[in-house]
Amino acid sequence: MxxxxxxxxxxxxxxxxxxxxxxTTAYEVKEAMLRDWGSWDADFRVMTDEMRMRLVAMLGEGGDDFTCVPMQGSGSYLVEAMLGSFVPRDGKVLVLANGAYGLRAAKTCDTIGRARHLLDMGDYMPPRGADVARILAADPAITHVLAIHCETSSGILNPVAEISAATYAAGRKLLIDSMSAFGAVPLEPGKIRFEAMVSSANKCIEGVPGFGFVLARRSELEAAKGRSHSLALDVHAQWEYMETTGQWRFTPPTHVVAAFIEALRMHEAEGGxxxxxxxxxxxxxxxxxxxxxxxxxxxxxxxxxxxxxxxxxxxxxxxxxxxxxxxxxxxxxxxxxxxxxxxxxxxxxxxxxxxxxxxxxxxxxxxxxxxxxxxxxxxxxxxxxxxxxxxxxxxxxxxxx
Known part of the structure; x- marks a missing residue:
């Protein structure tokens, strides 16, 4: 056997x-969902605070300038929230696609009214720093670059370090969809510069579905006030409300958060x-x-x-x-x-x-x-x-x- x-x-x-x-999650993670929590109760506020602090700590080097904003919904909700909150309405995004999730981000830009340039590498090839540099040099209207950290359509782990270097060499800003990589693949802002990234509870931290989170520079969050096209997906409004009250603006997935806290503790115990x-x-x-x-x-x-x-x-x-x-x-x-x-x-x-x-x-x-x-x-x-x-x-x- x-x-x-x-x-x-x-x-x-x-x-x-x-x-x-x-x-597949640990039994301890499932077990954490057996208790009901009051969304406005002080105990749940403590859980939210612990979760936010643990996620920022996972950034490692260069994470001191960042804060965490959890938001209800699946990964696609978080990508839309990030694009709609950090890209000005008159901004333009270079979307780097080599699979379904980059293409979905481009469609998101179209839907929320953000101009975009799509670099579609197909199923087999990663976008490279040289590609980014060439496009940014040719189009001064581009303000932001969106990279998919791990494109799970094919399984490509994209070279975000060289993409970041090209982005900032051209004076632009990088946003990262790290849904399927954060927690298992290092993404330290002291080594790979970016302004914000998003991930989800049910990926490499081994929680269950129900919410995701934004890890962003405070300066970017402050600049995002009034920018969002959406009430529910406004990252600045969620952040401001949490900073003021310790609460989520709208009903949080309490059981999922409890499970995620257990998953975070197990992640730390394993060695991070x-x-x-x-x-x-x-x-x-x-x-x-x-x-x-x-x-x-x-x-x-x-x-x-x-x-x-x-x-x-x-x-x-x-x-x-x-x-x-x-x-x-x-x-x-x-x-x-x-x-x-x-x-x-x-x-x-x-x-x-x-x-x-x-x-x-x-x-x-x-x-x-x-x-x-x-x-x-x-x-x-x-x-x-x-x-x-x-x-x-x-x-x-x-x-x-």
Whole structure:
């Protein structure tokens, strides 16, 4: 029997969620939601204060100028709140996209009336500092750059350090969507300059869905007064109200906050960002090596593989049916994620959540057995998919040269 490691199967008969969030949480996190909290009660205000302080502390070097503003809603709510609050109505955003979430940010700009320039790198390639520098030099109207820290459509960990350097060399400001990276991938403002970033409770800190948070420079928050297009998504108004009263402006997700406090304490006990990131990276390495041993191939090469989620090409074998493969994996206790690419068939396996390398070894075993039940002899992808990857990558290199 395979070693259970330090992360035995979730209680209550749950499968592991091999997704970029929601994800598998610790029983202690679930248990924290069993108590009801009064949203205006002093005990809940103390919880909110603790949460805000812990999140700022996670920034590390250079975080003294920052504060935390939690806000109700999913990650997309937070991205819209950040864009609408920190980008002036007459500003313009360079949106760096290499997947669905960058494209969604561009659509958000259109919806809320912020001018934008979209750099779409497709599914395979990261935006580079040189790309940013070139576009900013050609368009002085751009005031802000928006970068996706980890684009989970493909699993690319984008090079935010060089993007930041190019942004500030051109005298502009950087905003970061770090939904699927914060808490496991360092983002220290003393090393990578930015004005604000957003993330969510149900990602690398291993809480449950219901709210996200903005970590922003106080000077940017002060300048954001009256800027937002929205009542509920006004980051400055939420911050000002919390600073004055200790309360959330509108009904907070009390149970979710209680669970998140427990998740933050467990994150610290594990060793913080470095230890969490190391566990996820080891999860990835064990899982990728095992899947490649079955014949699967990753969308990305080693340079850009994130420790968050990995995209695999579907096998060429005509007996492979993703819907059936999904169900077979679920029957074995693992929920995987469908692909989100535009040009080739794929699926994704997440590396984050309450899991370790022993769990990932079992994931590979489940994939092997599921292929056997489908009658698939090899998971090797179609040659056309690999050719398409190479062709598109080369085209993007020429396009951005």
């Amino acid at each position: 395979t070693d259970q490691g330090n992360f035995p199967p979730p209680k209550l008969g749950e499968p592991y969620l091999l997704t970029p969030g929601p994800l 960002v470095a230890a969490r990131g190391a566990r996820y990276a080891n999860n990835r390495d064990v899982m990728v090596a095992g899947m490649r041993g079955l014949g699967f191939e990753t969308l990305l090469d080693e340079t850009w593989l994130s420790p968050i989620i990995v995209t695999f090409f579907n096998p060429a074998d005509p007996k492979f049916d993703f819907a059936r493969f999904y169900e077979l994996m679920k029957d074995k206790g693992f929920i995987i994620y469908p692909g989100k690419l535009t040009v080739v068939d794929s699926f994704r396996i997440g590396c984050i959540g309450r899991m370790d390398a022993a769990v990932m070894t079992r994931v590979v075993e489940a994939a092997r057995d599921s292929l056997g039940e489908l009658g698939v002899a090899s998971a090797t992808p179609p040659a056309a998919a690999l050719e398409e990857r190479a062709k598109l990558a080369q085209a993007k290199v020429r396009e951005t040269a």
